[in-house]
Structures are given as structure tokens and as C-alpha cells.
Amino acid sequence: MGWQCFLERKDAERLLSPEFAGAVMGDQFSPIRTMIGNGGFATELDRELYVEMRFMMAENPLMRTDKMSMAHALEVRAPLLDYELIDFVGHVPSRLELQGWTTKAILQSALKGILPPEILHRKKQGHSFPIKHRLRHYVRDYMMQTFRKSSFLSDYISTSALNDLYESTTAAPRITATSSGD
Numbered sequence: 001m002g003w004q005c006f007l008e009r010k011d012a013e014r015l016l017s018p019e020f021a022g023a024v025m026g027d028q029f030s031p032i033r034t035m036i037g038n039g040g041f042a043t044e045l046d047r048e049l050y051v052e053m054r055f056m057m058a059e060n061p062l063m064r065t066d067k068m069s070m071a072h073a074l075e076v077r078a079p080l081l082d083y084e085l086i087d088f089v090g091h092v093p094s095r096l097e098l099q100g101w102t103t104k105a106i107l108q109s110a111l112k113g114i115l116p117p118e119i120l121h122r123k124k125q126g127h128s129f130p131i132k133h134r135l136r137h138y139v140r141d142y143m144m145q146t147f148r149k150s151s152f153l154s155d156y157i158s159t160s161a162l163n164d165l166y167e168s169t170t171a172a173p174r175i176t177a178t179s180s181g182d
Helices: 009-015 018-024 030-036 044-057 061-071 083-090 105-111 131-136 140-149 151-156 159-170
Strands: none
Touching: 009 018, 009 159, 030 044, 044 061, 131 140, 140 159
16 A cells, blocks of 8 residues: 555655654554454455555545535546445455456456447546646646745755755656657
């Protein structure tokens, strides 16, 4: 779950004042360890699915989708997250949930012949907020002016480290002979 961290420890130590880093950079996964420490999971997959549902779904994609849709007067539904369906699927043995490296094997089997194969077997398509694009274009100057003017932020954040991080984050991607250009 380390990929869920907003700031790596080495960057935090460089960016944040020592006092502030000490206050905010504790063990980010302590609540998860406490929650799963009791065991009770038949398999590692059961444990991982529980963590995903309990800590990730509610805080990330569901909350963000809900807020963004409400901001535009849209009603978005997640029919596969019906509590009765979740409860039922939670009782499916782990050995049936994965077929090799194929995820959603049960769902694919259930929908075979109903959905066209190109939809049924297409790769996962994520969605994300285009924050890097916005930082590089629309709010770049405003954001840095605000950071540089703030005496509050300068008490907690190193201005030179912030400038370095900002430049590396907002720089246009470099295309090299070894990159795919994606």
C-alpha cells in the first residue's frame, strides 16, 4: 500500500521542517495494521480485499466521484457496490476469485454471452483528476506566488525544496531514446 502515500519519507525530510515532519510523518499504516492485526482472514487475498474496501474505496474513488458528480448536478451509481452483493461476494472462496492472473473471473463468466468480448476482456480503465496538467498550465503562477508569500508555509516548508519539487513536478515530460513516449 506504499503507493498510496502522498509524500515519500526522503522527500518529506527535505521539504518539511524537522518539527513538522516529526509531527506528520509517523506510521501512515498504523490504523491498517491495527485493523488487520487481529487476523481472522482465511487468505491473504481476503485480507487485501478487506483493506481495499475498508480504507481505499470509501476515501478515494467513491468520495471523489461523489463530490465531482454533485458539483455538476449528476447522480452517479456504483451498482456493483450494493451492500447485499458485497456481502455475498465476501463469502465467495478466494480460490474462485482469481483464475491465474485474471481478476474478476467470476464476473466475466457471469457476463459471457451478454457483453461483447471486446468489452468483457478489455483492460482496466482508470480515471483521475488531471492535477499535473492543471499545475503545469492553469494555476502554475498563482500556486507558486501563494506559496512564496505565505509566512505560515515558510515556517513548515523549505522554500528551496518546494521550488525544486515544483519544477520537477511541473516540467514537461522528457522524451528520450529509451522512453516509450506514453
